[in-house]
Amino acid sequence: MGFVVALGTAAAPPGPAQAPTPGRSQVQEHRFRSAALDLERSYVVVLPPGYDAARKKPYPVVYLLHGLGGAPRDWLTYAHLDTELERLVAGREVQPLVLVAPDGDNAYWTDHLGTPGAPGPRWGTYVADDVLAEVEARFNVRRDGAGRAIAGASMGGHGAMSVGLMHPQRFAAVVSLAGALFAEPPTHRKIYKRVWGFPADAAHWAATSPIALIRALPPRAKGVPALYLECGDDDPAGFLEDAILAHQLLLERELPHELRVNDGGHTWSAWTFVTEDWLRFVSGKLK
Template sequence: MAPDSLATALSATTAAALAAVLLCATWDRATGLRRAALRAATTVCCLTTALAATGLWINHQIDTFPTWSALAGQKTGADPTPATGHTDGQLVTLTVPGTASGLTLPIHAYLPAAYRDQPTARFPVIEALHGFPGSPSGWLNRLAATRHLDQEITAGRMAPTVVLFPPQTPNPLLDTECTDLTGGPRTETFLTVDVPAAAQTHLRIRADRAGWGLIGYSAGGYCATNLALRHPDKYATAASLSGYATPGITIGDGTEHTLNDDTWRLRHLPQPAIALYLASGRADHKAHHDAETLAHLAHPPLTVTTNYADGGGHSMAVWEAAEAPAFDWLSTWLGRPLH
C-alpha cells in the first residue's frame, strides 16, 4: 500500500483505535513501577499511532509523499518511457538534468493521443504546478488530470497539448513558491530553464513562447501567474486555481515584497502582453481577494479573465471542478500543433 492510499490511511486509523482500546484496558493493570511503565508505554503507543494516522490522512488528501521512498527522502529518476495507465493519452517520465539550476529531478509528461498519431507534429506545452505541501501526484491522482485532458481534447474543447508535471519542492518540507531561494533551491530556474530545455530535447514540442503556458493550484497558482509575469518571453498565458498574489515566504533577497509580489509588479512595472486566468471559490477569501486585486490592476497589453464559483473553499474538490475549464481556456491562447 502506498503512503497516500486510502487503505493505508484506514489501516493507520484502525491501529490508532486499537491503541486507544489497549490504553484503556491496561490503565489500571499491575502496580508500582510496573504500572507506571505500562501506562507510559501504552500512552506513547496511542499518541504515536494517532499522529501517524493524522499525517497519513493529510498525505492522502494532498499527495506530498506518493511513495514510501519519497517519505524516506529518497529521490528517484527515470528515462522517458511509458508509465502504466489507462488513458487515451500516454504518461511518460523523464529526468531533467539541472544544468542551470543544479536540481536534477524527474518529471511526468502527458502526451496526447495525437502525439502518436501525428509523428511529425510539434505540440504546445503547459507546465502544471502543484501546491504546498504537495507533489505532482496531486495532479495525477486526486485531480485526475490525464482523464480530464483526454476528455477535453477528445471533445474538441482543447487542442492536443503536452502537459508537464514538474516538482517545485525539491525538499517536500521546504516551500519555495517556485522562486530561487537565497542560499537554497533555484526552483524558478529549474522550471523556466531546465524543464523547457529537457522537454525540448526529449519531446516533440513547440519551442516558441506562443506554444508555452502554465497552470497551478494553490501555491502552484501563485507560481503560474508569477512565473508568467516574470518571464513573458517564455510563456504566453497562465491559469491560477485558488492562487495568491504574493509568495508568503521569505525568499532571502527581499523580492517577496517587490519583484515576486504580483500586485507590486502590476503597480510599478510595465505590464506584459500575456493572458491570465484567475479562478477561485468566492468563499476562499484570500484567493478571491487577490484575484480581484490583480484583475483591477491589470490593463492592456495584459489580459485577465476571472471565473468565480459560488461557495467553494480551498480544496481539491474546487480545483478538480475548475481544471477542465482552465485547460480549455489556456488552449484558446496557445498556438496550435505545428505540422
C-alpha cells in the same frame, strides 16, 4: 482590452518515436539533473491521445505547478487531467496538448534570496530554464512562447504567475488556481523567510511577487500572457482578496484576463470545477 468575470458553484536526447494510442493519453515519469539547483528532479508528462513523436507540427505544451505539500501526480490524482484531456480531445473541445508537471518541493517556484555570498536555490530558474529545456529535448513539443502555457494551484498559482510574468516571452497563457499571489510580503511561515527574507528584501520581493509584477506593467502593455485567475469564495487563506486585487490592477491597465470565483474553499474540489474551462482557455491561446 477585455476581461471576463464569472461566478460559479463548486537535457536528454529526443526519445524514440512512440506509436500513437488512439483515444488514450499516456502518462510517463522522468528524472533529470537541474543545472539551476544542482539536484536531480522528477516530472510527470501526460501525452495526448495519438501522440506522435515524429509529427511535423510539434505539440503545444502546458506546464503544471503543484501546491505546498503537493506533488506532480496531484494533477492526475485530484484533477484527473489525463482522462480530462482524453475526453476534451475526443470531443474536439481542446487541441492535443502535452501536459508537464515538475516536482517543486515546497519552494514556491521562486529563486530564494539567500545570503551575501551564498545565493539561495533557484527554483524559479529551474522552471523557466531547466524544465523547459529538458522537456523540449525529450518530447515533440513547441519551443516558442506562442506554444507554451503555465498553470498552477495555490503555491503553484504563485509560481505560474511569477514565472509567467517574469518571462512573458516564454508563455502565451498563465493560469492561477487559488494562487498565493500575496499582496503583501508574507511572514507567518518559515518557508517565506527562506524565499524572501524576513523582513522581506524589497527588491527581491518586487522582482518575484505576482501583484508587484502586475503593478509594474504599463497600461495596455504589449506581450503580456493571457491571464486566467480562479479562487473559491470561501478560501480561508485570504487568496480571494488577492485575486480580486490582481483583477482590479489588470482592469486599470486595460489588460485582457479572466477571473472565476467559485463556491468553494482552498481545495481540489473547488479547483477542478473549472478544469474544463481553463483547459479550453489555454488551448484557445496556444497557436
